[in-house]
Amino acid sequence: xxxxxxxxxxxxxxxxxxxxxxxxxxxxxxxxxxxxxxxxxxxxxxxxxxxxxxxxxxxxxxxxxxxxxxxxxxxxxxxxxxxxxxxxxxxxxxxxxxxxxxxxxxxxxxxxxxxxxxxxxxxxxxxxxxxxxxxxxxxxxxxxxxxxxxxxxxxxxxxxxxxxxxxxxxxxxxxxxxxxxxxxxxxxxxxxxxxxxxxxxxxxxxxxxxxxxxxxxxxxxxxxxxxxxxxxxxxxxxxxxxxxxxxxxxxxxxxxxxxxxxxxxxxxxxxxxxxxxxxxxxxxxxxxxxxxxxxxxxxxxxxxxxxxxxxxxxxxxxxxxxxxxxxxxxxxxxxxxxxxxxxxxxxxxxxxxxxxxxxxxxxxxxxxxxxxxxxxxxxxxxxxxxxxxxxxxxxxxxxxxxxxxxxxxxxxxxxxxxxxxxxxxxxxxxxxxxxxxxxxxxxxx
Numbered sequence: 001x002x003x004x005x006x007x008x009x010x011x012x013x014x015x016x017x018x019x020x021x022x023x024x025x026x027x028x029x030x031x032x033x034x035x036x037x038x039x040x041x042x043x044x045x046x047x048x049x050x051x052x053x054x055x056x057x058x059x060x061x062x063x064x065x066x067x068x069x070x071x072x073x074x075x076x077x078x079x080x081x082x083x084x085x086x087x088x089x090x091x092x093x094x095x096x097x098x099x100x101x102x103x104x105x106x107x108x109x110x111x112x113x114x115x116x117x118x119x120x121x122x123x124x125x126x127x128x129x130x131x132x133x134x135x136x137x138x139x140x141x142x143x144x145x146x147x148x149x150x151x152x153x154x155x156x157x158x159x160x161x162x163x164x165x166x167x168x169x170x171x172x173x174x175x176x177x178x179x180x181x182x183x184x185x186x187x188x189x190x191x192x193x194x195x196x197x198x199x200x201x202x203x204x205x206x207x208x209x210x211x212x213x214x215x216x217x218x219x220x221x222x223x224x225x226x227x228x229x230x231x232x233x234x235x236x237x238x239x240x241x242x243x244x245x246x247x248x249x250x251x252x253x254x255x256x257x258x259x260x261x262x263x264x265x266x267x268x269x270x271x272x273x274x275x276x277x278x279x280x281x282x283x284x285x286x287x288x289x290x291x292x293x294x295x296x297x298x299x300x301x302x303x304x305x306x307x308x309x310x311x312x313x314x315x316x317x318x319x320x321x322x323x324x325x326x327x328x329x330x331x332x333x334x335x336x337x338x339x340x341x342x343x344x345x346x347x348x349x350x351x352x353x354x355x356x357x358x359x360x361x362x363x364x365x366x367x368x369x370x371x372x373x374x375x376x377x378x379x380x381x382x383x384x385x386x387x388x389x390x391x392x393x394x395x396x397x398x399x400x401x402x403x404x405x406x407x408x409x410x411x412x413x414x415x416x417x418x419x420x421x422x423x424x425x426x427x428x429x430x431x432x433x434x435x436x437x438x439x440x441x442x443x444x445x
Contacts, residue, residue, distance in 0.1 A: 043075020
């Protein structure tokens with residue numbers, strides 16, 4: 001009986017050990033893959049596409065986490081909303097690290113930090129200033145500001161609450177344009193970690209664990225493997241193209257090329273180059289918040305410059321064209337929260353370059369009009385040719401590789417091989433004189 005009880009006790013103990021063994025032997029995965037990518041510059045559709053491709057690659061490669069290195073002055077509200085939605089619904093945890101030192105997460109960047117699964121900042125970086133501003137940094141009017149603020153405050157409040165961060169500060173960053181340093185952000189629980197680089201962030205995160213979808217993911221800092229997402233040529237071109245200043249300069253460059261082609265037909269290259277720049281500029285402006293009135297005023301300025309070459313306005317059309325270009329450039333972009341608009345220096349330098357091109361073309365056209373035409377009948381006067389046939393004061397002469405009908409200014413007796421000078425032109429018949437007698441004024445203008 002005792003032996004049976006002892007055997008039963010040993011059996012139960014063995015079963016208990018077997019049940020406990022999997023829990024006791026649970027270890028972090030052998031490798032924790034982190035897909036990293038840069039989100040820099042103004043937030044635009046180009047950055048939205050980058051984030052979409054990053055998340056798609058993370059799902060395809062079975063990455064354990066996505067880490068975004070953020071440095072942005074802000075951007076389009078529509079693009080920011082798309083990126084926030086992508087982060088909130090990402091199939092993998094998305095960490096945002098504002099770095100390196102000196103980087104910022106301003107305006108639209110605040111919302112990306114608020115929406116991230118893990119938020120971190122490097123020392124000497126800043127975050128904040130999420131109040132709506134107009135293009136070029138001007139405050140929007142009271143009614144528009146109230147609508148925009150209420151809209152984005154509700155967004156930032158929702159994402160900050162969902163991530164367990166300091167809701168009051170995120171609201172303050174929108175209402176009062178508050179901005180703080182990385183150290184202050186950690187103390188105020190605006191972000192989760194202060195990390196000098198992504199490796200430092202992952203080391204801190206490994207010690208605490210990564211909270212994700214109701215569970216805590218454990219991993220070893222020694223097993224973290226970083227995989228860099230490489231930006232393709234398309235992403236780089238799109239990011240460059242969707243900069244408002246680049247789009248504006250492309251528009252002016254395209255207009256300058258077309259103006260040169262219209263003023264001097266046959267140049268070809270300026271027209272092709274101008275057409276390409278104009279199409280790229282118009283594509284960028286179809287994506288950016290652009291005012292149609294601004295584009296029309298700029299194009300109207302181009303028309304006035306072309307008319308200046310055709311109409312004697314004594315400079316009035318040029319002045320009107322400059323005024324049209326300046327006003328159109330000033331109102332070219334609509335008010336949008338966080339988008340860096342056109343600085344006055346860019347507008348002035350762009351218009352100055354356009355005026356220089358216009359002045360150069362006008363000078364060439366004027367000089368060509370004042371210069372004696374090198375083509376037509378007048379170009380034949382003074383040339384020397386050779387008589388091929390001659391009879392009764394008329395015949396044919398060979399000149400400049402061509403055979404022309406000719407008649408003499410006076411009753412000349414010529415023979416084949418004699419040289420004559422062209423004195424004038426009657427239709428398609430040349431009036432010639434003896435080469436030895438010197439040029440005659442007859443028939444000259």
